[in-house]
Amino acid sequence: MTTHRTPPASAEARFRHIFCHLDAIARYAARRGSRDPEGIAAETMTIAWRKLSAVPADDPRPWLFMTARHLLMAERRRGGRQAPLDPEVLEGVAARPVESGDPEVTAALMELSPNDREALVLIAWDDLTPAQAAASLGIRPVAFRVRLLRARRRFGRALEARASAAERARLLEMESA
Amino acid sequence: MNEITRLRRARPDCSELSVDREALFAAIVSQPADRSARVAPSGRRGRRRKLVLAVALALLVVLTAGTALAVTGVIGWHDDTRIISDPVEWQKLYRDAQSKLTMPPGTKWPVRTLQANTVTSPLQPGGEAVAISQVAWECYWADAIKQGDGQAGRQAQAALTDIARHHILVAPEGTSENTAPNGHVDGPVAIYADDGGFEYFTKMIADAAAGHPATLIQSCRANGPVG
Numbered sequence: 001m002t003t004h005r006t007p008p009a010s011a012e013a014r015f016r017h018i019f020c021h022l023d024a025i026a027r028y029a030a031r032r033g034s035r036d037p038e039g040i041a042a043e044t045m046t047i048a049w050r051k052l053s054a055v056p057a058d059d060p061r062p063w064l065f066m067t068a069r070h071l072l073m074a075e076r077r078r079g080g081r082q083a084p085l086d087p088e089v090l091e092g093v094a095a096r097p098v099e100s101g102d103p104e105v106t107a108a109l110m111e112l113s114p115n116d117r118e119a120l121v122l123i124a125w126d127d128l129t130p131a132q133a134a135a136s137l138g139i140r141p142v143a144f145r146v147r148l149l150r151a152r153r154r155f156g157r158a159l160e161a162r163a164s165a166a167e168r169a170r171l172l173e174m175e176s177a
Numbered sequence: 178m179n180e181i182t183r184l185r186r187a188r189p190d191c192s193e194l195s196v197d198r199e200a201l202f203a204a205i206v207s208q209p210a211d212r213s214a215r216v217a218p219s220g221r222r223g224r225r226r227k228l229v230l231a232v233a234l235a236l237l238v239v240l241t242a243g244t245a246l247a248v249t250g251v252i253g254w255h256d257d258t259r260i261i262s263d264p265v266e267w268q269k270l271y272r273d274a275q276s277k278l279t280m281p282p283g284t285k286w287p288v289r290t291l292q293a294n295t296v297t298s299p300l301q302p303g304g305e306a307v308a309i310s311q312v313a314w315e316c317y318w319a320d321a322i323k324q325g326d327g328q329a330g331r332q333a334q335a336a337l338t339d340i341a342r343h344h345i346l347v348a349p350e351g352t353s354e355n356t357a358p359n360g361h362v363d364g365p366v367a368i369y370a371d372d373g374g375f376e377y378f379t380k381m382i383a384d385a386a387a388g389h390p391a392t393l394i395q396s397c398r399a400n401g402p403v404g
Contacts (some may be wrong), residue, residue: 140374
């Protein structure tokens with residue numbers, strides 16, 4: 001079912017609708033290891049205000065995430081940690097998650113490529129739909145779905161491999177004891 | 178527990194924002210805003226702007242008339258409830274589509290069929306062929322750019338432009354997944370949702386032609402190789 005929203009009357013009212021995503025953008029930046037997630041969120045909102053007509057009124061989140069992603073890349077470049085040139089590297093540069101709440105999950109995530117990792121965390125941590133995630137990465141929805149499917153498989157295999165290794169270690173420990 | 182559920186549960190906690198939201202909002206909106214969003218055309222200047230827009234729109238229509246098939250709403254749409262379930266029929270439609278599309282030199286059409294115990298719409302085999310041709314030309318163009326082969330690049334650009342003009346339709350927003358254009362459509366078509374995908378594709382072509390092939394290369398990586 002398609003829903004339609006009446007556009008707010010003024011620029012401020014419209015921006016208010018966008019500004020309510022401030023926290024989501026700050027969390028997005030924080031989960032990717034930004035040194036200043038609040039600064040990234042504030043700058044993203046400032047750009048949204050300056051380019052208000054370019055921000056989709058019905059669903060601004062992909063636009064905001066994409067802008068935040070570019071700001072994160074700029075932050076990384078300023079930090080001198082990475083100077084990405086290749087589009088594929090650019091795509092994944094923002095996908096370095098901070099420690100998750102589960103060490104096994106963190107380790108399995110770090111075994112994935114940046115693109116796979118980003119696909120998974122956009123869905124699982126940032127609560128984007130596949131269509132929104134695709135838009136935030138500037139790729140087609142169908143390409144994102146394929147990437148997500150492959151990433152889920154690889155992530156599942158990485159988790160399984162870790163579980164098997166842990167089980168083997170436990171058995172060896174029992175045998176030696 | 179599946180992997181996404183486990184990943185969700187491991188979502189790192191993020192500290193609450195320490196900024197004063199209202200103060201930040203006020204500080205941002207006190208800056209100059211996007212003029213196009215803020216200033217409403219009025220009076221003589223507004224009328225002149227409307228006139229310029231109307232002329233530009235008319236020019237666009239003239240330039241694209243008869244070529245830009247992918248104009249939402251120009252043609253009618255309906256829910257297509259016809260189905261095909263026979264792989265032989267599917268392959269015939271796929272072959273028919275191939276005869277109306279092109280592939281880059283040295284590239285063959287991949288063998289495809291309708292999976293057992295599945296059904297699809299009669300437009301789907303053609304749509305699949307369009308997607309295959311499109312990705313093949315994108316990758317051919319990306320290779321041509323890497324090798325500095327200008328002629329091959331122009332050939333790919335022409336092929337992709339032809340696909341954009343004649344083999345892609347954008348379904349109006351809100352239509353069902355079974356939507357199909359009314360009346361006869363000449364040649365295979367891929368039906369895009371009205372989600373910006375078509376604009377993304379045409380911008381990719383324009384960017385690559387202007388010497389900015391990053392999106393083209395990325396699309397080839399994401400969608401290719403054909404096979």
